[in-house]
Amino acid sequence: MPYDPSAFPPFAVTVDLVVLTVRRHALCALAVRRGESPFQGRWALPGGFVRADEDLSQAAARELAEETGLRAHDPDAPAQEGGAHLEQLATYGDPKRDPRMRVVSVAHLALAPDLPAPRAGGDASNARWAPVDELLAQGGYGRDGEPVAPLAFDHTQILSDGVERARSKIEYSSLATAFCPPEFTVGELRRVYEAVWGVALDPRNFHRKVTGTPGFLVPTGGTTTRQGGRPAQLFRAGGATLLNPPMLRPEV
């Protein structure tokens, strides 16, 4: 069978981003308001077309920088300061997912520390951090009691998959530190786990676990009282990427 360019249908390929952060004890995702049809005015995940000479991860990193100013880290590197963790999530290609044409979207997952207000072309009203519970309660009601429209396209599914990935991945990796600033306390790390999993963890057992796992945390020597109470030791993320044994997520 010779090579025949007409033998395959043309596709558009996009990257969509699930950018997660923890704000005020809640897991939040970056949402942008669509300015054009279809789904005009609805909230959606940030994303865009992959360029002709771009790798998928490059396209995702470019979109992330455009939307948040964050630089991406290599997914295999341990979480570090001054950038976000970025990894491929999954690919969505239902023939009807975009009414305009055949679009295959390669979704990526980004985890970032708490950030200043997002930017979307300089217009703050068109981008926001929204609690994932709110975004996923499609057809439900937000915190202010107003009805909430579901996300555009299949973005509710993509966001749901991204949140699930994050929830499971912080169990057996040190990824939770990607939600923290460069230096953080054990309590701040615990609040990340509590926000992502939506549970309360015992501070004493958590402290024992994370400080006892070799390579997870490295003390910097400093302390802080920014959370109130007794001064807490400051840590950086250590070199370990896999936690063995893993953090155990309380059932249900």
Added chain:
Amino acid sequence: MPYDPSAFPPFAVTVDLVVLTVRRHALCALAVRRGESPFQGRWALPGGFVRADEDLSQAAARELAEETGLRAHDPDAPAQEGGAHLEQLATYGDPKRDPRMRVVSVAHLALAPDLPAPRAGGDASNARWAPVDELLAQGGYGRDGEPVAPLAFDHTQILSDGVERARSKIEYSSLATAFCPPEFTVGELRRVYEAVWGVALDPRNFHRKVTGTPGFLVPTGGTTTRQGGRPAQLFRAGGATLLNPPMLRPEV
């Protein structure tokens, strides 16, 4: 910004399959010989173009059926008889991965019980089950001492990612049963773990673990001596998909 069809470059989208099975105590993958350029005559993973009206998972299931005759199962359903487990693996889109044109490949992972000889258009010499160690030893030497050419395109990377996914997934899910026939013994299941992980497991502790995990195995009442020795109980896969606590992979 209005909709502009010329604003995005056209891509070809394919699905490639990592089809794994366990044969003669070794983890094997399905490989097909390329009949055309590029990489003519080299071994590659099976795959093909996604059709215009097809979802990605449909395309993967179609390719799987064409190459092996297997029907695919829903990834969320527990492993069951008479078909293969099929799930999306990852997407590969380096601009140079195919010298002919811009191709994005959505790789899928399939796990199947030991099968009769593969078929590739009826020509058995163009499809085979090969031990993954052999396929991944690119530029190395096979069991017969002859030099082995690496797989075509980036298929070595895809296969490596698929094997790693399978290795980690049987830790915390009941997926290992997808490698087994509808009814199997504890010993047969143990040999699956040993082949996939490449380690030896203690038969007594393994037996205690799998029979003690609720929902993992359901006894059928029958016994078999097909492995020799004392008759062993036959089991079916139970309804559980997640193992908690997981199977522990011995270190290194």
Added chain:
DNA sequence: GATCATAGTCGTCTGCCTGACGATAAACAC
């Protein structure tokens, strides 16, 4: 400055799970 509220840190105890490994059972080959 005493008291209180808030966080952080160290210990103890108990139960469960795992790894190591002994012992027994039931088939087949000779």
Added chain:
DNA sequence: GTGTTTATCGTCAGGCAGACGACTATGATC
């Protein structure tokens, strides 16, 4: 019968997690 192979049950010690008590060091409040 004897030996070999595989399956299955039991025992024991060590490690880890959950529950929870106790103490420490700040800032806030009276």
